[in-house]
Structure formats: structure tokens, C-alpha cells
Amino acid sequence: MPAAATLADWKAASVPDFLAERSRQELARLGNPGWWGPPDLEALAELMQLAAAEGWRILPAGRGTRLDWGGLGHPVDAVISTAACDRLIEHAAADLTVTVEAGMTLGQLQTILAETGQWLPFDPIAGESSSLGALVSTGMSGSLRHRYGSLRDFLIGITFLRHDGQWAKGGGRVVKNVAGYDMMKLLHGAWGSLGLIGKLTFRTYPLPNAWGTIACQGDREAILQLRSQLVRSDLTPVAFDLLSPAAAAELELRSQWTVLLRFGSVAASVQEQQQVVELQATRLGLAAMTVAEPVWGQLNQSFEPRSRSATLIKFALLPSQLPCLLAELEAIAPTALGRVHAASGAGWLVWPEAEPTVETLLRLRRHCEVAEGFLSVLAASVSLKQQLDIWGYPGQGLAVMRAIKRQFDPQSRLAPGRFLAGLEE
Template sequence: MRLADNQLIALFTDLLGVDGVVLFDRLAPNLHKRVVNSLTPDSLPPVCMLYPQTIAELSMAIALAYEHRLRVLPCGNATKLDWGGLVSRADLVISTSKLNRVIEHCVGDLTVTVESGVKYQDLQTVLAKEGQFLAINPPYSAEATIGGILATGSAGSLRHRYNSVRDMCLGIEFVRSDGEVAKAGGRVVKNVAGYDLMKLLTGSYGTLGIATSVTFRLYPLPEYTQIVVLTGTAEAIAQAQQKISTSVLTPTACDLLSATAIADLGLGKGIGLVLQFASLKASVIEQCDRIAVLAKELNLEVQILGEAKEFWELLEILIWQDELRNLEQSSESASVVCKLGLLPSASVSFVKECEQIFDNQSYYLQIHTGSGLGILRVEDVQDLEAIALQIAKVRSIAESCGGFLSILEAPQALKFGSRTLGNNSSNLENVWGYRGNARDLMVKVQQQFDPRGLLSCDRLYS
């Protein structure tokens, strides 16, 4: 028999204390809204949110939830809690934000081990004191936690040079759905111990376990950084992209931006190609000069920006709009944010097709040309039927280019009631855009980790 709400609250208050249990109705408005947006519209609200302060407390809290068959929605600071598929039911929300210690920083080995609630920016500040950094630039970087970044696999533009989050994760400790603590990998770069669960848990959206600590490889801070922006016609940008990809140039980031993004950043007109070079000063200047010569050959406008950090901050504000997201939005207007992937060679033609689909609409598109991954943001969405058809068109184009489209942020009605695939479509199809033949395998893997289906229920496979 399910515990009554007052029994549930008393049970976890005895474990975590009064400060470790917050009633759902007493959460801060932004956090309350983020949790609601992560659940299906027909779901009952969670009873409370738990804040364990140690790994042992988290383990015991999950063990209690397992014993009483309570469904759990894990999060860090909840910056990306409403991404992707909707959770069908959550009795509890458990935050790892209080697990915020830097456990070990091995400067000589270029590795760091941190608890999952450490904020990304706080970690970068600690590492910078030793001339090192974690080579990812995720969205919502001011509040994003390491656990949330791992769970969503969000690496950002630096993936072009340094690969993905899963490639930098050397070891992990996590709490299973039954409360047991498990470990995989290690704290050194050359490590072959055990199963490679780090890659499995990266991007699992809290469905396989709750990360408690993570070990990452690090890189030295570069001596000098500059950004080069090329703007012009789609044909010339495509030629520049192809020439750069086959050259000896070594950009740390290479992003294709829609003309709307370029214009609103005040960088000119037309589609833009943004390259960041970070290395020894002489090398950076030489490579920027080569790009300028290439731009002249292709009749492209070229701008060299010295303030790289400021540029990426402005681009993050434009694409993710954290402040606007936290405001009370009108039910008549919303934004839709999608993650997409396609063959890098098709990225420019994809941008052109999106221009036609979203003609006279406010939208932004960013594609990392090395991996073909990108972000599409559509603003001022009022007609869900119309945006559903547009998203279906974009998804079809991406799939024809060997890629995918997943819905990250959108009104619940768009995710829950599929207007493109019929009301019987699942999260896997409608939200994640997956129609391959690996569904049964993924379900079996999840059942091995969470046989009772208590963690982030139905987020992937409803």
C-alpha cells in the first residue's frame, strides 16, 4: 500500500532532517514550474523535494524509495529537468545540488574528481587557479551541475576539438535504483577497469542511476584565444567549411549559425561560420590570417573577435535565453528548443531549408560542423498544430541527412499529445525522434538497472 503524504514526509524527515525535505508547494516558483513541465499533464504532483547532503544520505533515501516503491525524479539544479520526454509519475524529486565537493584535483595527471552537485562555473574557477579547465561549454552554465551535464550529455561547441562529455569521463560512482552504490572506471587517464558504464550513463537522463561523483580528464588553459566570424552566401560558406575541414587548421570550435543569429549578434548579414582558435599566440594569429585569406578568395566578410568569452556568453543568451525562460510566460506564446544531428556535409543546405520552413518567424539555428550536432530554437510559438508540422518537416530533413531531431524544451501539449504521429506515439518517437530497431535492447538495459521502473518513469520509452 502506498504511503500517505504525511507518512512519506515524516519518513524522509527522520532521515534527512527538516532542512533536507521541502514540500512541493513551497518550492521556488521557477523550480516548481520546471518540475511541473517535466511531468505529463495527467500526472499527480510530487509530494516533496529531497536534498541529501552526503552520498550516504542519498543512498539511504533511494533505498527507502525502493522499499516503498516510490517513483523518483532525480535532478541537480533542475536547469535541464524539463528536457526531452515527460515523466509519467514522480512521488519524490531528489536533488544532488548539496553534493558539491571537489574530491580530488590531480594537477600533474590532468584529472579531477567531483561530486555531481558541483556547479560547472564553480569547478572551472577552481581549475583555472592551476591553469587547467574542463573542455565543455554546456547550456545554462551559470547554474548547471556536473551531474546534470553528464545526464544530458551536453558538451557544447568545444566538442569540435575535445570530443564529447562521455569521452572526457574517466570514472563514475552512482546510486542504483535499489540504493546500492556502484562504481566504474577510475581516476587515471589510462584505465581499463570494469565495464565502461560512464558512456552508458552519459545521456541517460536519470533513468539508469543517479551519479554521485565523476572523474574527468582536463586540459591546460590555452595561452591565447581568438574568434573568426565569416559571413556571406550559403554557397561560399559551404565552400569555406569544406576547405577548413580538410586543411591543417585546428580550430577548437567551428559553428554554423543561421542568418537570424548572425544578425541579432550584430555580426552582419547572411549565414555565418564561427571559428575559435586557442593555442600559442603565434599559432592562433597565423591560423586567423589563413582564414582571412580564404575569406577573401570566397568573397566572404571576415571579423576577428578578441573577446572569446564575451562572444560565447552572448551566443548562449541568444540560443538558450535563461532569463526569459524563468519568467512567467503567457500560455498563448512559448518557445520550442530542439537538439538535432545530421551529416556535417549537409549542414549548410539544412540551414537553407530551415530558412524556408521558418520564414517570417523568430528562430535561431546553431550547428557544430565537426559533429553535425546542433540546436534549433523557435520563439513566439502560438499555434501548436503549426509548430508540430514544422518540427515534423525539419525532423524529416534531418533524417534524410542521416540524422535525428529530439525535442528538448516545449509546451507539455506538444510533447504529450503528438500532433504529428497520432495520440498513441511514444516519447521515444514523438520527443526523441527514434524509430530504429534498438528499442527492445534499450528497454532490457534499463530493466537491468531499474527493474521496478522507479527512476524518471517513462522518460524514454513510454
């Protein structure tokens, strides 16, 4: 066990200054637990062993920027942050892999990779200030999933602390690794309920030589026709989103339904593909215009909840059912900012100020579930979360998930109450 003097150094005297007000309010709701920031992975393991011996209920955290996201967790004894564990372990540039500690932020990693002309093709709405461990744990994704998949698709190795403070791992540091269990996909999106992530290995990609973004705007029916044509075409956008009129207005575009496409390749290919899109849009009576690349960062920022009353929704449904969903949004949620990844049917909704009614959310959820999808409420006021199951129907796998939870966290001490309702029963 660590010495008492060492423990005193790891525990913050007060809540860190960098925490947003939303996270501060959530800590108060959880009983103002102690904030622990061990300086390295060895100390992190020692602290987890102490927590196991003392029976502490733990909330795993990265930089703690979005502690209010997810379920209404139960009171905890400690928040254990990996923010200080942010070192580069190995960047095998020739093999296109990188291994880092979980506290490193996405922005820090992108800066390191850019020095060798590489990047992690990942642009979550949570932004580049989030730690990589938190992004994996919460299962975040962004528009680049259209071309590259979600973060779990290029997460090839993981090392994490079990409930008893012992290390476990899956995968490795090479792309073609089939050894052991696929722990990466199990920990991805588990919201800290199965373990505390310490190290991550990713497959990296070469940075494209040129970028180009084009926006096409008009009425909903014409936008859907364009979407269908583009999905069936030979074009290779790296991002392909449908935006609601309210979301387009946030980007200083006209308040109309919008197709937003991003291309990344050699300059000639980017230019040629943009011209093809512009021609197809014009034939459908849509306005087409090139847009500066920072628009994607602006789009992510517009979907970041700005106050405790803001509501953020994650959903998915069959792509063939998108026309019905867009009509539903236009009818019952015209003020919501909507963003749908056009080929996959996954998307986001945010009400920046006015809170949606429970009836509106349940109606949208029923629509998604009928279309073989889901709808989850990630961020919302405490009162709204208390009125509904934020995660929605878990399908047929709840019994299996409970069994896994019992194996990984038999005393339900990790992120209690934060993930699926009924998981800890």
C-alpha cells in the same frame, strides 16, 4: 533507515527559490512531488534506500534548473536533488584528473581548475550554472566538441546509486583505466532513467595561453564553400560553428549566414590562423571580422529557452548533407536560431517565441533521418510535446535499451516517462 527527524531536515518545506518558472510549472504538472535535498552522499544513499522500500517513483535532479526538458514524464513521488553534494573529492593536477560530487556546477569546477592553469573543455548551452551530474545525465554538449569531443569523451569514472540505493561504479581516477564495464557512456545521456549519479571523474586539460575568435559572413553558398575549405585545411580551431542569420543577429552581427571560429593556443598561432581564415573568406567575397571572446557565452544564452512556449531542438546528420539542411531551414524555418557544429553535423535549433508547427518539425526530422541522423525536441510546450514523439526513431537498439532498463530499474521508478518512448514497456 534514516530517523524521522533526519528525514524532515532533508525535505524542503516548499519548492526551492532558485527554480525557474518553467521548472515550477513542470513540478505542478507532475503532481507537486516533495523536493528532497540530502546534505551528502551518505544521506543520498539512505534516501534512495528508503525510496526503494516505499516504492517511490523518483525524478533525479541536480539544481532543477531545467526540469521541463526531455519527455513528458509521469507523476512522481519525490524529486531527489544532488545540489548539496557539491564537494571536490580530489584534483590530481599532475595527472590531469579531477573527481567531484555530482552536485558541483560546471562554473564551480572551472574556477577550481583555473587555479592550476587547467580547465574542462566543455561549453554546453545549458551553461555553467548546471550541475555536472545533470549535464552528464542529459548528454549536453557545446561548440568545444569540435576539438575536444563531448563530455563523455573525458569522463573517465562514475559512481552512481542503483534503484535499490546501493552504490555501483565504473572506470576510475586514472586516464588509462580499462577495468570493468564502460558505465560512463551508459549513464551519459540516459536522463536519470538508470541511476542517480553521485561522483564523477574527468580528464582535464591545460588552459590555452591565448584565445581568438573570427566571424565570416555572407550568402549561404559562399559560407558553405568556406566551410568545405576549412574542414580540409590544416587549421586547428577549438570551435567551428555555422550560424543562421537569425542566430547571428542575436550576437549583434549582421543577419547573414555566418561561420564562427574559435582558436586557442599560443598567441602567435592564434593570430596566424585567424589571418589565414580572413584571407580565405575575402577571396570568397565574405566579410571577416574578429569578435570578442564573450560572444560564445552570448551564443549559449541565446539558445536557452526563455519561456514555456520556446522550443529547443537537438539534431545531427551527415556533414555532407549540410547544404540541403541549410536550404531547408532557410525555406521553412527562417525565424529559428540555428547553430551547427560544422565538422560533425550536430546542431541546435531554437524558436525563442513563436512555436513551430508539428508539420515543420516532422519535415525537418525526415530530412535528418534520410541523412542518417536524428532530430529530438528537448524543450517545448506541453501541448507540442503531446502531438509527437519528441525523441524520434531510436534505431535498431530499442529492444536492447529496454533490457538494460529492466536490469537497472526493474520497477521503472527512476525518471518514469522522461526518456525514450516505449523504453518502459
